[in-house]
Amino acid sequence: MSRQPRSTGDVGPAHLPAVPPPGAGHVVAMPARRPRPPLVRPDLLPALNLLSLVALTGLPLGWLWSALAPPVRLRVLADGRLASLPAESYHRFDALALFVLLGLGAGVVTGFAAWSWRSRRGPVVLVAVVLGCLAAAWLANRIGTSFAMSRFPLADTVSAGATLVRPPELTTALALVAQPLGAALSYGMAVAWSGTDDLGRRRG
Template sequence: MPEQPVGSPESRVESDGVVPAERGPEALPPAEWHHARPRVVVRRDLMPAVSVLSTVALVGLPVGWLWSRLAPPQQVRVVQGERLAPLPLESYHRFDDLAVFLLLTLAVGLVTGGAVWLLRQRRGPVVMLAAALGSLVAAWLALRTGLSFAEGLYPLGDLHRVGALLWDPPRLESGWVVLAQPLAALLAYGACAAWNGHDDLGRRLG
């Protein structure tokens, strides 16, 4: 009796017209993922962004008032020609005034960035820029109103009496200090966004 070729089970099944099911992870068809990235929402976030900007800007008024109370004045002496000469070591208060303003605005900027981040349904670059612009306006208002409050709190008095000791109100000798608050707000908001793991920053969960 002639030997018949012994076929494998797979070959016998294929001869009957049935395709055998291969096993193993290599046999699975590659899965295709179609994940649409969420787009930046601009038009819908414009009005909330305006509200954020105006609200944050108003924070500058109490910050200016608080700075005028915390910043130390300089004690000066009236010299010839109605000029003011600071006493020894009193000129260091010029740096103290600047440092107090920077610390206040940095703290307010960090709190602002964190508070705006809690607006989950409005998270995104539009509201972030609104918070930064509002912080810039707030710092400018704090600068202007703080100097006005300080001048009212420490009036110079009589400049005609030579040798008189007077209190010179706190001063801010650099306008670049207004950048501290918006930079702190951007830092806080950016840190929260980097920590977030959602593509839409969690907007759909709000």
Template sequence: MTEPAGHGAAVPAGPHEEPFEGPWLLEPVPKVVVKADLLPAVSTASLIALLGIPLGWLWSLLAPAQAGVLLADGTLASMPLASYHAFDALALFLLLGFTAGVLVAAVLWMSRRRRGPVLLLAGVVGAALSGWLAMTLGASFAAAAHPVPPTAAPGDLIQEAPAIGTAWALLAQPFGLTLGYGLCASWNGLDDLGRRGA
């Protein structure tokens, strides 16, 4: 008759059984680090937000202008075919924002010592601010690049500055960042995302 296994010991396995290890032998799940990552997260969000300046400038260069006819009241009436450029400007802004979000996610993932939900949340906040800055400054840059001529008369053909027709475009960059960071985390598969090996 065999003696019972002591506390913490593995139970002897039979001829066709795998050895059973109790839950006391498993490694504890690492907890989320918040306090140590808080200051780097604020710095990360601020740095990502500044990315909106070059994004807005690049969009203002690439987005096509819309041809319109100057009316007597000073407003512009868009030409029938030129109205398609409104979609082009929006699609270009979404593409730039999504691409920037994915690239920023790859850069954040390389910061191995700070991996985790705190850095992800900081990245999402910074990406949202970056999108708002890109939309605001991009419209200003585009308006400066396509001013209405002071000598324009009613009936003249005017190149109208491109515009982003919806505020939902702000979600492109945070979505790209979340998707990229989430794919990296799911591919990693470690409970601490590799922080302890840094």
């Protein structure tokens, strides 16, 4: 018995469409890596210690200012009023400018020193440095004024024509912002220069 030829409509194995392997043509979406939260809690205690240490720098700054700031010499008039001698009134500005320059320099050095603490770089340390410098400036003003008063004590009794020496003093409280401003500027410049997301604290 002869075999009947297959009809043209029959589909053999050679004509079956190729089945794609499992997973072909499908893109598996990987979950996006979440950015690490900022390290705040581990930096709190070291930041508080740094704040206290920076605040103590106001002691030598106050002593140095009292040793360098010039006093103001006054002349006692016949009616008991005090009048500054020629060019002596400029020493008030000299004392103020000296305090600002000392605070600004100390703040810049403090900011760069805090940046060198690589394992604690971040906003918490920056805030601690700024607050510590503000406390140091206030302490330098208080300590410096006390040292200056002991260096140039006022006379108990005065007479007409006598010359008095007034210790240096700050004529405005705005001078206290020089030190924290210098620290913020130096630390901010270091952050901008770093250019990394973690500020390089996890390297090395």
